[in-house]
Amino acid sequence: MPRPSSFRAALAGLLTFGAASAGLTAPAAAVPAEDSDPLVVHIDTMTPVLPRTGDVQITGTVTNVSDDTFTRVNLHPFSSEMPILDALNLKQSAAIDPTQFVGERVTVPGTFDTIDELAPGASAPFSDSVPVELLGTSGEPGVYWIGVHALGDSTVPRDIVADGRARTFIPREPSGAAQAREASVILPIRSRVWFDEDGAVAGTERWARRLAEGGSLDGVLDMADAAGSSPYSWLVDPAVLHALARLADGNPPRTLTPDPNVPGQEPAPVEPSEEGGEEESPTPTDDTLTPSPSVPAEEPSEEEAQLAASAAAWLERFKLLVGATPVLTLPYGDIDVSASVRNDRTRLDQAVARGAEVMTALELPSQPTVAPENDLLSPEAITALPQGVTILLGDNAFAIPPTSPTSVVKLLGHEVVITSTGAESGGPAPTAASDPLALRQRLLSEAALRLEADDTAPLVVTLPTVWRGEDAASFFTDLEQPWLDLVPLGEVAAGTPKGVPAASLTYTDDDIAEELDPAAFAAANRASEAATLLEQVVIPVTTIETQVRDEVLVTLSEQHRDRPRLAVAAAGRVEDSLRRDLAKIRIEAPPAVTLSSDSGPLGVTLVNGLDQPVEVQVQVRTNGELTLSGGGVRRLGPQARSVVRFEATTSRAGVHNVRLAVTSLDGVPLGATDALPIRAARVSALIWIVMALGALVLFGMIGYRLPGQIRARRAELAAADPAAAPAATEPTEPTEPTEPTESTEPSEQNEPAGPSGPTSPGAPVAERS
Incomplete structure (x- = not known):
C-alpha cells in the first residue's frame, strides 16, 4: 500500500516529540494521514493505573481492513516519557492527530505479541505484557500516554511507520493521598x-x-x-x-x-358464567401508561x-x-x-x-x-x-x-x-x-x-x-x-x-x-388543539388529550435539534390523523332546493363516523339575503345518522348560496362542510288575484251550462223511446230485487274505462243501464 503520507506524518511527529513528551501543553499541528491505517487495533483490557513496579498488561484485537495479507504482525506497546500535569493539557492532548508521535515503542523480545498471518477482513487477538521500567516513563505524578502499534509485512515491506495503532491515557498511581x-x-x-x-x-x-x-x-x-x-x-x-x-x-x-376512572364510565361488571360462577377478568391495564383498546386486539404475530x-x-x-x-x-x-x-x-x-x-x-x-x-x-x-x-x-x-x-x-x-x-x-x-x-x-x-x-x-x-x-x-x-x-x-x-x-x-x-x-412548538400546539376539539365533541370523557400530549412532547426533545424538520413532520402527522377523525363527523345536504314562496323547509343529514357518541351542531353561512332557522344541538350515537331541519326565509327571489359546517358546541369547525344553492321562486299577490278570478269564471260557467246539458239529455232520451217517457213520470210499485246481471258484476265495473268500454259515448242506453 502507498506509504509516503504516513511517513511524512511520522516525520512530523518526530519533530514535535519535545512538545509531546513535555506534556503537550500546546499540541503541534500534525500532518493528517491521507490514507487510513490498513490494520485497526482495539484495546479490550489493560492495567488501569501505571504501577510503581510490576508489569502493565494490554490485550485486544487487530483487524485487517485492507486487501492485502499481512504476515509477522508485531504488536508493540508504547508510552510517553513525560506526564500530562493538568486537566487543560489533558483535554488538548486528547485532540491531537492520531499519527502524531507521543512515545517510543518497546521492542524488547517477550514484551510484544506476534500474529503470523492476517488475511483481509480477518481479526486476531493479542496480549502484551511489559515491565513498567521498560515503558520509559519518568515516574513523576501525572497522566501518561500508553498504547499499541501494529507493524507487519504486506505488499509494502515493513518499515518504522505503524500499520495500525491504538492509544489511551493511564494515570500514575497516586501516593500519600490523605483522603480518596x-x-x-x-x-x-x-x-x-x-x-x-x-x-x-x-x-x-x-x-x-x-x-x-x-x-x-x-x-x-x-x-x-x-x-x-x-x-x-x-x-x-x-x-x-x-x-x-x-x-x-x-x-x-x-x-x-x-x-x-371517570365516575359513571366504569367498565361493565363481569357477567356470571353458565356454570354459575364469575368469569375471570383479565388484569386491567394501567391507563396512565397505555390507552385501553376500543376493540379486542388481534392475535399478535410472533415478532x-x-x-x-x-x-x-x-x-x-x-x-x-x-x-x-x-x-x-x-x-x-x-x-x-x-x-x-x-x-x-x-x-x-x-x-x-x-x-x-x-x-x-x-x-x-x-x-x-x-x-x-x-x-x-x-x-x-x-x-x-x-x-x-x-x-x-x-x-x-x-x-x-x-x-x-x-x-x-x-x-x-x-x-x-x-x-x-x-x-x-x-x-x-x-x-x-x-x-x-x-x-x-x-x-x-x-x-x-x-x-x-x-x-x-x-x-x-x-x-x-x-x-x-x-x-x-x-x-x-x-x-x-x-x-x-x-x-x-x-x-x-x-x-x-x-x-x-x-x-x-x-x-x-x-x-x-x-x-x-x-416551528416545532407551533406544530405541537396545533396537534394538541385538534385533540382538545375531539375531546369536546365526544360525549364520554376520554384520555385523547393525554395520549396526544405524550405524542407531541417527544417531538420537542433536544435530541431533535440537529433535524428539527423531522420533529415538525411528526407533530404534523399526529394533527392530520386527528383531523381525519374529526372529519368523520360530516354533513350531507341535498344538491339544491327550490322554494315556491318566500319561505320553506330544508333538511340535511348529520353522520357520525366515529365509534363513540358525539354532540355537535351545524353552522350556517349565507349571502345575507336568506336566513335559516332551526337546527340546534344534535347528539349522535356511534356510526349514527340524524336529520337536521331548517326553515329557509328570504325576501328576494333568485339563487342563494348556503354553506353548512359541523362545529363543536363552542362553534369551532370540525372540518366537514357542505354547500347547496337555494332558489326562491316568489309569486306576487296580483297573480294570486288573477288565478282566483279565473277559478270563479270557470266554476260560474260550469254552473251556468250544466242545467241546460241535463235538460237536453233528457229530451234526447224521450225522443228515442216515447212510450217510456210517461212511465218514467208515473210512480211504480216497488219490486223484489233481482240477481245482478253479468253487466253489473263487480269485476267488470272495476276495470278501467276506455273508448270501447261499457260507458263509451254512443253506446245503446239499454247496455249502459
Missing part, C-alpha cells in the same frame, strides 16, 4: 421516541434490536450488573420507559375509549409477542437494579428545556409533571432532574425551573469553570451540580471517544489529576447513552481504586454550594440558534 477523591458515575437512558400516525410506538424493529442481547438497552443493564456493589446513578427519560411499557402491553394505538416479552423482561430487570435509589428523572421526552422556556413554558411544566406520573405508575422512585445533553442551559431556563429540581451543568457552561470544593454551586437561586465535560468527552483517536475503556481511562486520569492538585471537588461524569453489552460489562471492573471513592449523585448534590455570579454563565447567540425552533 469522590466520583459519581451517571448511567443515562435517553433516546429519540417516535409514535406512529395511529398513536402506537414507532420503530418496533429498532426497539427489538436495542432490547436484544448486545443491544444498547441490554448493554446498559449489563453495565449496571457489572458494577456490583459500586454505586452509580440512573438518569432516565421517562418517555423511554413509557414506550417500553406500551410495547410490553402489545403497543396499543390511540383510542377514544371512555376513561374508566410482536417476542418484542412484548423482551420489553416486559427489560422493565422488570431495570426495576430490580434501581431498587430504592431515586432515579434522576428528566422531563418527559427529554424536552429541550431552554427552547421550551423561550417558546412555550407550559410544555416544560407538562413534561415535568408527566415524567413524575410515569415513574409513579411504574412504581419507581424518582428525583426530577434537568441535565441537557450538551451540558448547557440558558439563564432563563435555570430561573424558570421549580425549586427541588436537580440541575446538572457541564463545566463548559461557564466562562471560567467554577472551583467549588463540593462541585455544587448556587446560581440564579438554584443549586447546580457541575459535571466534568472533559471526562465525558472520552479518550483520544483513533479509538472511538465513547469506547468504554477509553472513557474509564479518561475518568481515572481526571480524578488522579484532581487528587495530585489537592482539588477536593467530586468528579461527576455522565456516560454516553449507547453501550454494547460485551464492552459495557467490563467498565466498572477496574474503576474501583483505593484512591477513588464512587458515590451516588445524591451525596454530591447534598454538598454545600458555592455562590457564583450569574455573569459567569455563558450562553451565546450560537447556543440560542441551536435550540429547537418555534
Whole structure:
C-alpha cells in the first residue's frame, strides 16, 4: 500500500516529540494521514493505573481492513516519557492527530505479541505484557500516554511507520493521598421516541434490536450488573420507559375509549358464567401508561409477542437494579428545556409533571432532574425551573469553570451540580471517544489529576447513552481504586454550594440558534388543539388529550435539534390523523332546493363516523339575503345518522348560496362542510288575484251550462223511446230485487274505462243501464 503520507506524518511527529513528551501543553499541528491505517487495533483490557513496579498488561484485537495479507504482525506497546500535569493539557492532548508521535515503542523480545498471518477482513487477538521500567516513563505524578502499534509485512515491506495503532491515557498511581477523591458515575437512558400516525410506538424493529442481547438497552443493564456493589446513578427519560411499557402491553394505538376512572364510565361488571360462577377478568391495564383498546386486539404475530416479552423482561430487570435509589428523572421526552422556556413554558411544566406520573405508575422512585445533553442551559431556563429540581451543568457552561470544593454551586437561586465535560468527552483517536475503556481511562486520569492538585471537588461524569453489552460489562471492573471513592449523585448534590455570579454563565447567540425552533412548538400546539376539539365533541370523557400530549412532547426533545424538520413532520402527522377523525363527523345536504314562496323547509343529514357518541351542531353561512332557522344541538350515537331541519326565509327571489359546517358546541369547525344553492321562486299577490278570478269564471260557467246539458239529455232520451217517457213520470210499485246481471258484476265495473268500454259515448242506453 502507498506509504509516503504516513511517513511524512511520522516525520512530523518526530519533530514535535519535545512538545509531546513535555506534556503537550500546546499540541503541534500534525500532518493528517491521507490514507487510513490498513490494520485497526482495539484495546479490550489493560492495567488501569501505571504501577510503581510490576508489569502493565494490554490485550485486544487487530483487524485487517485492507486487501492485502499481512504476515509477522508485531504488536508493540508504547508510552510517553513525560506526564500530562493538568486537566487543560489533558483535554488538548486528547485532540491531537492520531499519527502524531507521543512515545517510543518497546521492542524488547517477550514484551510484544506476534500474529503470523492476517488475511483481509480477518481479526486476531493479542496480549502484551511489559515491565513498567521498560515503558520509559519518568515516574513523576501525572497522566501518561500508553498504547499499541501494529507493524507487519504486506505488499509494502515493513518499515518504522505503524500499520495500525491504538492509544489511551493511564494515570500514575497516586501516593500519600490523605483522603480518596469522590466520583459519581451517571448511567443515562435517553433516546429519540417516535409514535406512529395511529398513536402506537414507532420503530418496533429498532426497539427489538436495542432490547436484544448486545443491544444498547441490554448493554446498559449489563453495565449496571457489572458494577456490583459500586454505586452509580440512573438518569432516565421517562418517555423511554413509557414506550417500553406500551410495547410490553402489545403497543396499543390511540383510542377514544371512555376513561374508566371517570365516575359513571366504569367498565361493565363481569357477567356470571353458565356454570354459575364469575368469569375471570383479565388484569386491567394501567391507563396512565397505555390507552385501553376500543376493540379486542388481534392475535399478535410472533415478532410482536417476542418484542412484548423482551420489553416486559427489560422493565422488570431495570426495576430490580434501581431498587430504592431515586432515579434522576428528566422531563418527559427529554424536552429541550431552554427552547421550551423561550417558546412555550407550559410544555416544560407538562413534561415535568408527566415524567413524575410515569415513574409513579411504574412504581419507581424518582428525583426530577434537568441535565441537557450538551451540558448547557440558558439563564432563563435555570430561573424558570421549580425549586427541588436537580440541575446538572457541564463545566463548559461557564466562562471560567467554577472551583467549588463540593462541585455544587448556587446560581440564579438554584443549586447546580457541575459535571466534568472533559471526562465525558472520552479518550483520544483513533479509538472511538465513547469506547468504554477509553472513557474509564479518561475518568481515572481526571480524578488522579484532581487528587495530585489537592482539588477536593467530586468528579461527576455522565456516560454516553449507547453501550454494547460485551464492552459495557467490563467498565466498572477496574474503576474501583483505593484512591477513588464512587458515590451516588445524591451525596454530591447534598454538598454545600458555592455562590457564583450569574455573569459567569455563558450562553451565546450560537447556543440560542441551536435550540429547537418555534416551528416545532407551533406544530405541537396545533396537534394538541385538534385533540382538545375531539375531546369536546365526544360525549364520554376520554384520555385523547393525554395520549396526544405524550405524542407531541417527544417531538420537542433536544435530541431533535440537529433535524428539527423531522420533529415538525411528526407533530404534523399526529394533527392530520386527528383531523381525519374529526372529519368523520360530516354533513350531507341535498344538491339544491327550490322554494315556491318566500319561505320553506330544508333538511340535511348529520353522520357520525366515529365509534363513540358525539354532540355537535351545524353552522350556517349565507349571502345575507336568506336566513335559516332551526337546527340546534344534535347528539349522535356511534356510526349514527340524524336529520337536521331548517326553515329557509328570504325576501328576494333568485339563487342563494348556503354553506353548512359541523362545529363543536363552542362553534369551532370540525372540518366537514357542505354547500347547496337555494332558489326562491316568489309569486306576487296580483297573480294570486288573477288565478282566483279565473277559478270563479270557470266554476260560474260550469254552473251556468250544466242545467241546460241535463235538460237536453233528457229530451234526447224521450225522443228515442216515447212510450217510456210517461212511465218514467208515473210512480211504480216497488219490486223484489233481482240477481245482478253479468253487466253489473263487480269485476267488470272495476276495470278501467276506455273508448270501447261499457260507458263509451254512443253506446245503446239499454247496455249502459
